[in-house]
Amino acid sequence: MDFTGKVVLITGGSRGLGRAMSHGFARAGARVIVASRKIEACEAVVADIRNAGGEAVALAAHTGDTDSLDVLVQASYDAYGRVDVLINNAGINVAMGALTDLSVQQYDKMYQVNQRGPWYLASRLAPGMAEHGGGCVINLLSVAGLKPPAYMGFYAATKAALEAMTRVMAQEWAPLGIRVNALAPGTYHSDLTDGAIDTIPGFEEGAMSQQLIKRIADTEEILNPVFYLASESYTTGITLVADGGMTIL
Numbered sequence: 001m002d003f004t005g006k007v008v009l010i011t012g013g014s015r016g017l018g019r020a021m022s023h024g025f026a027r028a029g030a031r032v033i034v035a036s037r038k039i040e041a042c043e044a045v046v047a048d049i050r051n052a053g054g055e056a057v058a059l060a061a062h063t064g065d066t067d068s069l070d071v072l073v074q075a076s077y078d079a080y081g082r083v084d085v086l087i088n089n090a091g092i093n094v095a096m097g098a099l100t101d102l103s104v105q106q107y108d109k110m111y112q113v114n115q116r117g118p119w120y121l122a123s124r125l126a127p128g129m130a131e132h133g134g135g136c137v138i139n140l141l142s143v144a145g146l147k148p149p150a151y152m153g154f155y156a157a158t159k160a161a162l163e164a165m166t167r168v169m170a171q172e173w174a175p176l177g178i179r180v181n182a183l184a185p186g187t188y189h190s191d192l193t194d195g196a197i198d199t200i201p202g203f204e205e206g207a208m209s210q211q212l213i214k215r216i217a218d219t220e221e222i223l224n225p226v227f228y229l230a231s232e233s234y235t236t237g238i239t240l241v242a243d244g245g246m247t248i249l
Contacts, residue, residue: 001227004029007080008230009072011063011121012090014041016190017140017222021087024223025230026054033076033083035061036090063090063117064109073124082132083125085230088118088162089140095154107154114158119165122180126173134177138229139166141184143243159184163239170237179236181229186243188217212245 008025012018013034026032026049034042034049034056042058049056057079061072076083092113095106122137129135144152145159162182169180187193187207193216197204208214225242229235241247 001028001231003085003230006030006084007033007076007082008085008087009033009035009076009083009125010087010089011035011061011117013087014038014045016192017185017188017219018087018089019045020219020222021089021226022056023049023052023054024220024227025085026056027052028227030055030085031080032056033059033079035059035072037062063088063121064112066116066120069117069121069124072121076125077128082128083135084129084132085136085138086122086125087138087140087226087230088121090117091140091142091159093152093155097151099153102154110154110158111161114155115161115165118162119169122169126169126176126178129178130173130176134179136230137166137169137173137178137180138226139163139180139182141166141182141239143184143186143241143246146184146239146241147247166239167237174236179233181236182239183225183229184239184241184243184247185222185225186211186217186241186246188222189219210246211243212248215244217242217244 008030010021013022014036022032022034022045034045039060046056046058059075062068095102118139139162141159144156148156166182225240
């Protein structure tokens with residue numbers, strides 16, 4: 001894929017799948033904005049990209065804080081003058097447990113980061129995308145939003161809401177030349193997944209038993225579906241599922 005000349009903003013871009021996307025888009029010629037709460041982690045990724053000959057900037061942003069997102073939008077335009085592709089990758093899961101045991105504070109925190117933040121950031125960037133001829137928004141979901149499991153109700157609900165918002169965005173912004181799609185990944189190697197494999201007995205075997213393809217995907221494999229959604233010019237309003245066949249079992 002060739003994204004030369006494109007500006008790609010990735011939230012949660014310093015770790016896991018976001019880090020792989022940051023490096024992948026930079027290798028494909030894009031100018032990458034790596035955004036997350038911890039600026040030091042973003043700067044480390046940007047340093048690696050630049051050392052490899054790519055172009056990127058690091059910006060601090062808290063997806064759950066709309067004031068922080070306003071700063072991110074302005075800083076992105078200050079850096080490159082435009083944003084062509086937004087990847088709403090940042091997300092959290094701080095509320096594992098039965099619905100009767102979870103708190104309002106936990107729900108609010110997850111809602112703010114997982115659903116409100118992606119809506120707010122995309123909606124503030126959309127007018128500028130339209131002025132530059134259009135753009136692309138990719139919202140990262142989870143298979144939990146499509147096949148909600150017990151004891152992950154808050155997380156699943158926020159991701160299901162983001163899928164619905166994706167479809168609304170696609171309808172409202174198509175006249176502006178903006179395509180909006182969602183990507184629902186399954187189990188990929190990342191800091192969180194590998195940490196669970198190391199600390200939870202049977203986690204890896206249990207994950208693989210729930211999918212048709214009996215392995216955990218390499219981190220870099222996320223680039224195949226995300227590059228497709230970022231480049232394919234006739235696809236909008238869909239959820240692309242890349243989960244090894246988990247959701248059909």
